[in-house]
Amino acid sequence: MRYIQDCEIVAHDLVAPKHWRMRLRSEDIARAAQPGQFCMVEVVETLYPFLRRPMCFSEIHDDGFTLLYKVEGEGTQLLSQRVPGQTCSIQGPLGNGFPIAPELERHVIVSGGIGVAAFPALARALAETCGRPPEVILAARTRELLLCADLFRSLGCTVHLATDDGSAGEKAYAARMLERLGPGPGTLVYACGPMIMMSTTAAVAARAGASCLVSLEAQMACGDGACLGCVVESKVEHEGEKMVRVCVDGPVFDAALIDWEAHNTAYDL
Ligand SMILES: Cc1cc2nc3c(=O)[nH]c(=O)nc-3n(C[C@H](O)[C@H](O)[C@H](O)COP(=O)(O)OP(=O)(O)OC[C@H]3O[C@@H](n4cnc5c(N)ncnc54)[C@H](O)[C@@H]3O)c2cc1C
Ligand code: FES
Structure with a gap:
C-alpha cells in the first residue's frame, strides 16, 4: 500500500555539519514501509522547487519514520529549514527494499x-x-x-x-x-x-x-517508473533494454x- 500524506514533523535536528535527522509521524506509512524502501519528500509547500526529493526510510517506528539526510542543493537546504509542528507531504513507500534472509550465515x-x-x-x-x-x-x-x-x-x-x-x-x-x-x-x-x-x-x-x-541513488522526477529519469546501465537485458529504473526496479x-x-x-x- 502506498500513500501521499501530510506528516507532522516530530523532531528535526542537525546531527553533523550539513546533516539532519527528521522524525515524521504517520502510522500508515510506517506500517507499510520496509527497510531499503524510500519516499518522495515535498521539501516546501510552494510550487518551487516542484519536484519531490527521494529519501530512504532510515528508521521505521510504530508511529512514523526517520529520515537522515545531507544538504546537497536547494531542495535539501529548504527541507532543513522546516521545524517541528509543521507538516511535510510524503509519498511512499516506494521501491523494492532489502530482502531479509535469516538462513544466511x-x-x-x-x-x-x-x-x-x-x-x-x-x-x-x-x-x-x-x-x-x-x-x-x-x-x-x-x-x-x-x-x-x-x-x-x-x-x-x-x-x-x-x-x-x-x-x-x-x-x-x-x-x-x-x-x-x-x-x-x-x-x-x-x-x-x-x-x-x-x-x-x-x-x-x-x-x-x-x-x-x-x-x-539517481536523480528522480516521478519516482514511479514513468519518466525514465533514474535509469542506470545494467549487464542483463530488462524489458528489452540494458537499463534498470532505480525507482521501481530498485x-x-x-x-x-x-x-x-x-x-x-x-x-x-
Ligand atoms: C532512492 C534514493 C534514496 C535516497 N535517500 C537519501 C537519504 O536517505 N539521505 C540523503 O541525504 N540523500 C538521499 N538520496 C539523495 C537525495 O535524494 C539527493 O541528495 C537530493 O535529492 C538532492 O536534492 P537537492 O535539491 O538538495 O539538490 P539538487 O540541487 O537537486 O542537486 C545538488 C547536487 O546533488 C546532485 N544530486 C541530486 N540528486 C542526487 C541523487 N539522487 N543522487 C546523486 N546525486 C544527486 C546533483 O547532481 C547536484 O550536483 C536518495 C536518493 C535516492 C534516489
Ligand atoms: S524517477 Fe521517473 S522513472 Fe524513475
Whole structure:
C-alpha cells in the first residue's frame, strides 16, 4: 500500500555539519514501509522547487519514520529549514527494499558517507529476525561524518569505523575493510554510498564468493517508473533494454546486475 500524506514533523535536528535527522509521524506509512524502501519528500509547500526529493526510510517506528539526510542543493537546504509542528507531504513507500534472509550465515553492512541512511532499519530487522545482528562497516571522509555508530551498537552490531583521513577508526576505504573481514560464500553484503565505493565493495564481495546487494541513488522526477529519469546501465537485458529504473526496479539491486564500467566506477582495490 502506498500513500501521499501530510506528516507532522516530530523532531528535526542537525546531527553533523550539513546533516539532519527528521522524525515524521504517520502510522500508515510506517506500517507499510520496509527497510531499503524510500519516499518522495515535498521539501516546501510552494510550487518551487516542484519536484519531490527521494529519501530512504532510515528508521521505521510504530508511529512514523526517520529520515537522515545531507544538504546537497536547494531542495535539501529548504527541507532543513522546516521545524517541528509543521507538516511535510510524503509519498511512499516506494521501491523494492532489502530482502531479509535469516538462513544466511553472515550479514555485513557496508556504508559510505550519507549512504548510512539506508541501514538502521535494515540492521534492526536483521537483528530481530536472524538472531545475530549484522556487522557494520561505517566509513566516511572524517570522524564527524560517521553517523549512527551508537544506534548500530545499541542493536548489538559490531561496528568497524573507517575514515579517509584517519581521524577515527582505521585510515582505510570501506571495501578494504570488507576484504579484511573475510566474507565468504555464506555472506550477504549490503552496500550504500558513493558509486565508486559500491563498485569496489561489489568487486571484493564477488572475489570472495559472497553475494552483494547495493542501494543505488539517481536523480528522480516521478519516482514511479514513468519518466525514465533514474535509469542506470545494467549487464542483463530488462524489458528489452540494458537499463534498470532505480525507482521501481530498485533502489536495491544485486551488484552483479549493474554495469559498473558504464558508470566509470569499475575500479578494483
Ligand atoms: C532512492 C534514493 C534514496 C535516497 N535517500 C537519501 C537519504 O536517505 N539521505 C540523503 O541525504 N540523500 C538521499 N538520496 C539523495 C537525495 O535524494 C539527493 O541528495 C537530493 O535529492 C538532492 O536534492 P537537492 O535539491 O538538495 O539538490 P539538487 O540541487 O537537486 O542537486 C545538488 C547536487 O546533488 C546532485 N544530486 C541530486 N540528486 C542526487 C541523487 N539522487 N543522487 C546523486 N546525486 C544527486 C546533483 O547532481 C547536484 O550536483 C536518495 C536518493 C535516492 C534516489
Ligand atoms: S524517477 Fe521517473 S522513472 Fe524513475
